[in-house]
Amino acid sequence: MTFSRALCYTWGMKDLLVNEFVPHDVTADVPASKSILNRALLLSALAKGRVELTFGGLSEDTRAFLSCLKSLGVPVSETKDGLLIEGCGGNFPNRRTSLNVMSAGTAARFLPVALAFAGGDYYLDSSEQMRRRPMDVLFELERLGVKIEYAGERGHFPFRLVSSGITADEAEIDTQKSTQFASGLMMAATIHPRPFTVVLSGGRTRSSYLKMSEKMLCAFGARTEHERDRITVYPPSAAPAVYRVEPDLSGACYLYALALLFSVRVCVRGVKRDSLQGDTAFLRLLERRGVTFSETEDGLLADGTQVDGFDGFKENLQDFSDQALTVAALAPFARTPSRLTGLEHIRAQECDRVNAIVENLTALGVPAAYEDGELTIIPAPVKGGTVRTFSDHRVAMAFSLVGLKTGNVIIDEPDCTKKTFEGYFELLSRI
Numbered sequence: 464m465t466f467s468r469a470l471c472y473t474w475g476m477k478d479l480l481v482n483e484f485v486p487h488d489v490t491a492d493v494p495a496s497k498s499i500l501n502r503a504l505l506l507s508a509l510a511k512g513r514v515e516l517t518f519g520g521l522s523e524d525t526r527a528f529l530s531c532l533k534s535l536g537v538p539v540s541e542t543k544d545g546l547l548i549e550g551c552g553g554n555f556p557n558r559r560t561s562l563n564v565m566s567a568g569t570a571a572r573f574l575p576v577a578l579a580f581a582g583g584d585y586y587l588d589s590s591e592q593m594r595r596r597p598m599d600v601l602f603e604l605e606r607l608g609v610k611i612e613y614a615g616e617r618g619h620f621p622f623r624l625v626s627s628g629i630t631a632d633e634a635e636i637d638t639q640k641s642t643q644f645a646s647g648l649m650m651a652a653t654i655h656p657r658p659f660t661v662v663l664s665g666g667r668t669r670s671s672y673l674k675m676s677e678k679m680l681c682a683f684g685a686r687t688e689h690e691r692d693r694i695t696v697y698p699p700s701a702a703p704a705v706y707r708v709e710p711d712l713s714g715a716c717y718l719y720a721l722a723l724l725f726s727v728r729v730c731v732r733g734v735k736r737d738s739l740q741g742d743t744a745f746l747r748l749l750e751r752r753g754v755t756f757s758e759t760e761d762g763l764l765a766d767g768t769q770v771d772g773f774d775g776f777k778e779n780l781q782d783f784s785d786q787a788l789t790v791a792a793l794a795p796f797a798r799t800p801s802r803l804t805g806l807e808h809i810r811a812q813e814c815d816r817v818n819a820i821v822e823n824l825t826a827l828g829v830p831a832a833y834e835d836g837e838l839t840i841i842p843a844p845v846k847g848g849t850v851r852t853f854s855d856h857r858v859a860m861a862f863s864l865v866g867l868k869t870g871n872v873i874i875d876e877p878d879c880t881k882k883t884f885e886g887y888f889e890l891l892s893r894i
Contacts, residue, residue: 478849479877479888481866486725489894490761492732493714494520496740497883500708501528501569502650502676505577506683508537509654510550510702517544518708519733523881524567531562531570550702553654558583564620566590566813566882569643575624576600576647579609580654582628589620592813592854600636600644607631632657638673639665640808645694646676652696653685663692667808671741671782678739682706709733710762712740713785714884717860719746720789722754722767724796724868734763744783748776748790774799775842781805788861791820794840795829796868803838813882814853823850823862827872847871856882863891 495518504525507514521529529546532539536556538549555578562585564570571593578585597618601611610625632655636645645661652659663673677687677694683706684699715731722729736743736758746756746765752773755766775797780787787806794801809816817833820840824831828846832839850862850872856879866872880887 477875479874481863481870481872481874481891483870484721484725484867486727488728488730489718489721490730490732491718491890491894492519493711493718493734494522494884495525495708496711496713497522497524497569498672498675498711498713499679499739500525501567501573502646502679503706503708504528504532504546504548505573505650506653506679507548507550507702507706508532508535509553509577509650510548510683510699511552512550512702513704514548514550514702515542515544515705516546516548516708517542517705519710520885522711522883522885523565524569524883527563527565527567528570528574531564531574534560534562536560545708553577553581555581555583559585561586561588563588564593566592568593568596568641568812571596571598571620572600572641572643573647573650575604576644577651577654578624579604579607579626580629580651582626585624587620587622587624594620596811597640599640600647603634603636603644603648607634629655633660633662635662635664637665638663638667638670640811642667642670642672645673649673649676649680649687649694649696653680653683653699655696655698658695658697660693660695663694667781668692669782671744675739675741709735709738709740711883712738712742714860714887715763716742716745716786716789717864717887719749719754719765720793720864721867722765723749723752723770723773724793724864726767726770728764728766728768730759730762730764732762736763741783742786745786745789748778748786772798775801775840777802779803779805781808784809785857788816788820788857789864791824791831791838791840792861792864795824795827795842795845795865797842800842801838801840803840804836806833806838807836813855814858816855816857819851819853819855819858823858826850827865845869845871847873849873849875852876852879854879856880856884860884860887863888867891
């Protein structure tokens with residue numbers, strides 16, 4: 464298929480020119496939520512019995528997670544609406560094998576913990592990008608008696624993990640760098656023979672992602688008790704026969720942002736207002752600027768037709784930080800400056816996302832600076848230029864909004880969006 468400038472973008476050998484969006488109403492689909500689906504895959508594999516997961520499209524991260532489960536010998540088969548997982552209750556058929564989590568953060572953080580609880584001898588590797596990201600949970604596993612031999616830098620992939628199971632009934636984890644470490648411990652605790660307590664420290668002990676994990680544990684038959692910064696997980700009863708995975712609200716937010724940016728109506732199929740996902744906070748941010756939301760038979764509808772310009776953002780994004788880049792991409796078109804906080808932990812994700820924002824906005828002629836934990840963005844005319852994605856899917860998708868508004872932005876490495884949203888730029892072309 465050939466795309467021209469009459470559509471939304473034009474391919475180069477490596478780069479992609481995003482063309483100006485002609486405002487009109489939009490209805491679209493997004494893939495399954497990677498955060499929910501990958502949690503559901505692990506909980507299903509750790510369950511006793513068969514679980515059918517129903518969902519929309521897969522992402523690259525989920526394919527990596529599935530590959531690891533298959534390496535462990537977990538029976539997985541496709542159905543008309545999703546996947547059928549034969550849970551093994553933590554008794555993985557292959558207890559001596561090699562896994563590659565690729566660039567999937569959920570697989571990288573969840574699986575080592577689950578393998579430590581299950582026991583066995585495993586070699587875990589990853590992509591070069593993931594090798595650069597610290598895995599602090601490994602230090603807690605070592606404290607709990609797990610033997611880890613690092614092939615490179617301590618606390619990083621690749622490594623060999625040897626465990627006879629976890630005998631302790633408590634672990635402590637710092638939530639500041641990533642709440643996924645805590646979620647991994649909570650889910651792995653479902654195969655512990657006794658109640659297991661995760662003690663939370665750091666500034667994100669009330670994270671929406673931890674709330675998501677707790678709700679999903681309950682859906683999979685486990686009981687949790689939350690007392691201050693201590694979460695105790697009790698061994699589960701029966702897992703659900705069928706579990707429906709929500710569409711990816713993080714991916715939907717890029718489309719809902721069009722309602723604010725272009726004063727149009729946007730409907731994303733299958734999305735519900737009462738989502739498990741913390742990015743519902745982004746929808747409330749849009750509401751405060753005049754976008755209204757209503758549930759329809761197709762999905763959640765964002766109506767921006769009454770929006771006539773919008774003020775800048777003064778937000779603490781700590782609890783919905785996946786949308787930090789989205790907010791930053793909207794900020795140049797606001798009437799007033801934006802000041803964003805709660806961003807320090809996103810400096811150690813797929814890339815230093817704060818640096819990606821400042822560098823790219825500055826290159827496009829928009830004043831941006833990060834000082835004393837606050838990101839300031841001053842509205843300004845956007846000049847043409849190339850956005851460096853640093854191979855980060857969220858940089859590419861967020862800055863596509865700048866291109867859709869101005870028609871003069873080139874995205875390098877557009878294929879990095881496959882990590883969580885396969886076909887993202889094809890979707891932009893269709894709409």
